Amino acid sequence: MTFFNNNFKAYLFLSFCALLYFFPFFITGKNTIFPIVDNLDCYYVWNKIAAQPQYAWANPSAIIAEYMNGLPRFTLINSYSLFFFLNIFFSAFYAATIHIILIHTIACFAMYAFAVKYLTRGNIIAAIVAAIVFGFREYIYAYGLSLALLPLLAMVFINFINNKQSTKDWLFLLIYPFLSNFQSVGIFILGLWFVLSVYFIIAKKLPVAKFFLALMSMGLLYYANNYPTLNNLLFDSYFISHRKAFAVNSIAQRMGNILTTEEPHNLDFYLTFIFDRKIFVLCGFILYKMYKSKHESFKLFLFITVAMIFFQCQFIILDSAALKYLQEKVLLFRMYHFNKLFVFELFFQAMAYAIIVAYLLSVFKTKWAGIAVILLMLPFVVRLSLFWKPIIGLQWQTKARPYQGYYSPDLFEQIKQRIALPVNKYKVASFGIQPAVASYNGLYTVDGYINNYPLTYRNQFREVIQEDLALINKQFKFSEFDTRGHFCYLQTVDLIKNGNMQIPIDKLNPISVPQEVHWNFAALRSLGCNYIISSIEIKTNQVELIDRLENHFYKLYLYKI
Template sequence: MPEVRSVFPSRLRVSWPLWGAVLLLLLLSAVYLAPGGRTYILLDDNLDTELVVPYVLVQEGKALDYRPTTRVEHLMGGIPRNALRPGLQPLVGLIALLPPLPAYLGHELLVRLAGLLGMYVLLRRYGLRGPQQACACAALALAWAVLPTYTAYGVSVLGQPWVLWASLNLRAGQQRAASVAALVGFALWSSLVLAGLFVLAGAGGILLYDALRNRRLVWGPWLGLLVMAATYLVVEYPLVSSLLIQRQFVPHRLEFDLGQLAPGGVGVGLVAAARYFALGQYHASLFPRLAPLLAAGAAVTLATPGPARQLLRRRLALGLAALSVLALFCGFYPQLLTGLQRAVPLLRTFNLTRLHFLTPLAWFGVLVLSLRHLPAGRPRWALIGLQLVMGLGLNTEWTRNVQRQLGRLPAAEPTYAAYVAPELLSQVQQDIRRHTGQEPAAYRVASLGLPPAVASLNGFYTLDAYLNNYPLPYKHAFREIIAGELAKSPELQTYFDAWGNRCYLFSAELGKNFRVGALPERVVQHWAFNGAAFRRLGGRYVLSAARLARPRESGLRLFGHYTQPGAYWQLWVYEVKW
């Protein structure tokens, strides 16, 4: 194993500002600690999807089983294994060792520590150099590490400073082994489809611009990116195998029509573009870009007139112009896609707006470039402090846990224990076992008014799920179950037909309320549920967070009503008539 000094600059080993930033990050993370699983973690697009797949892969022992014939029985009645996330990623390994919540929290801390260290080494070498800059680098690294990003995607966002650090090292012919290791690590710990392809493209674009400007091609960073791409091919073998090597299924994403999901018009596009520019996108990191913009304005105003000031203006203008063009592209993308996706079907399955995963680092680049031209002092620290406060203040997981510690967590935002409700779901399993003698593997369930993730994390085998990739024929078969409700609601019909990642039981009366809490009790008066189609897929029980006023109209009968102190839900379990 290489010595620490071969990987990091020697001053990193004795940098008290760095270790101070690490300690502050650990102290900020302590707010997540709570007994009995009473920690808040992000619910939408996170707990309702990102923990389920690694959990069921580990439960079935199929995390690394990439055979084309392998199916994961817990989801959608038996989904092809290679439709799901790879098994080589750290979150899957942690879930193999720990229960889901400790695994998630441990993974989150590791991701943020990796982000902090990556930003620090990048700034110390290439951003704010010199011994007197260590405190500013550490503070900026901490501000980077607390950004409100989805850490279930690994280091897709927070690990990008390592890619830039490694590419610049290889360009300079320095620390080759450590730099290649950083690129391999990024590919192992990030998502190819969300960020990896765009990081590769962005880094390649920068290197190409550098080669054209200097009229010299430096092979080191190109070879580093090639190694990174090769690592992605190994890690993402399920995706590569199912799509490129041996076509194993037709993905439901071929029916994506994002143009239907977003309203059209120039005004709508401009508003969306302004939001992308000023705030970003929530999966990547949603925070106001106020500190970088203020810093850029201050730097241009206060810089000493001369060539250096002109160069600064050109660089900031180029950077902000590029970010503006990207924001306009993302804002108008649904409208652009409407015509293009017919000519290029691949655009249905591949979302180019994920370029926004590059923007948090780009905005920090604007901030750092501006700070380099500001004198040390209170204004500079005020800007760094503003960025830290903005990022931390919009970090929903952190702020919700602070509210929980103060006893002020909103009723509509349950903790992990209340959301997963293991004791409540255990009651249901025990009653089914007592009445039928069947274990969960012998029957299939679907959920109404609560995410299927709740059932999956409690060991049920589900027909419904929230997945980014699954077979198109299954979407069509499942649609028969909910066709009556979709016919009542054009909004839900478009939501399912033009997207469909949430392959859920829908109710027009509930709309897009996929989190119906125990109180107040909700009642669905008329539910157009196709019990025959449900039975054909192997379904037997509906777990409903809302009471059905007329279950017989839906071909169902009440099996039981369940409540549990501390659970977010109350459940009515209905059995399909045979």
């Protein structure tokens, strides 16, 4: 296709695709939908709280009193990330919006640069396809630019292999630890850098020093930016983490439970990154053709295909006897969620698309083939965008909520007025509605979603919900709280059925039947809890209904204990 005859025009087209992808923001504003899990329900709130003037530059061990009865600052945000600084300079909504735009745009442009140089033999259209597939997929935004920058990191490593590393490459390696998430992605980056370095040093007899200097530099910078959490998990600094009570193979148990339930939204969430298996038929066919013609990309494409098959086997790997053995013998293996490794599948999928499209366009050498591919990309961008789904009538309610509706500041202002006390003079718990909403609106909470907190508090909170946990375990043969414990939520069997605590109970996902609860209210009071904010009517004589409040998104009950 003659129009796409240089990189400038390709970047121009990708810029248009980015505008198309984010166009719903201009229509819906603060009613734009955002992902719930690991975004609305925690990440945005952690950074909003930590960016407040009294906490922004505080010591990592400074106690943030508002969240879960008071937690050290480093448990909410472990480092000074890009998103943290966006929350310093912008309001929470605009910080989240800018962060999302940066992640997708950088991922798109970075993948194009990598694909056109190393994967498509200069085929610009194939590189555009790879850029769109990689840049406009749904991300876990809490990972920051970890995944978005992978193509550039790969280019840097290739420069090291070819002895062409420059000052820019070294600068990128020094900046990357501050733009990426160590626990979710960085730890694997260091491991892969080490393994690949050893391989190429042996295979190509490359100098050792530069590879391991780069590895040590990144490792030290990751440690400098994450030392409170690392010291806590490795040496019990500050407190003993609840992660030390993780069940062996807790992730596999959780995924196995979800895959066998009838709730399709849970299945959808855990299969977000699963590649359409039909593509493997095409991969196999193209591999065969490449092998027969001795195509120069055969070995690379074979490696990518094998890697994708490995990612498809994630549940088998997570449930393997070998991993269970390691978790039983080594506490560190039990504390870590190895399922995070599989987010790298996105990168391999995009590389596969680059090579497939480049190969097909080399076979079908008509300009109409290129035109067809480009025209197909525009509706594909819209289809990939979560933000377009309400506009074009696709299902979104099981994974996202409108930003303004989810946090409902108007409704929580009414709650504050109804309680009529300074917010630091009482504490609340939430039921049905996720605790992040109360935290976002400045209330002091005893509950919440957090990845690292004191084991003693986990045990205290368990006393509150232990009877309902027994009922949940009896029905589902599994309890999230007892295997991992990240969700310190008031819960019942029906709450688990309606979204496994990851989907809020609201007007999009209501529970209309009053809930009989079995909570230990004495234990709840001992945590300092005075009020319960519920989106479900509660049946118990242990609480007094103070008020019913309603807006377009929630119907809430305010109870006093």
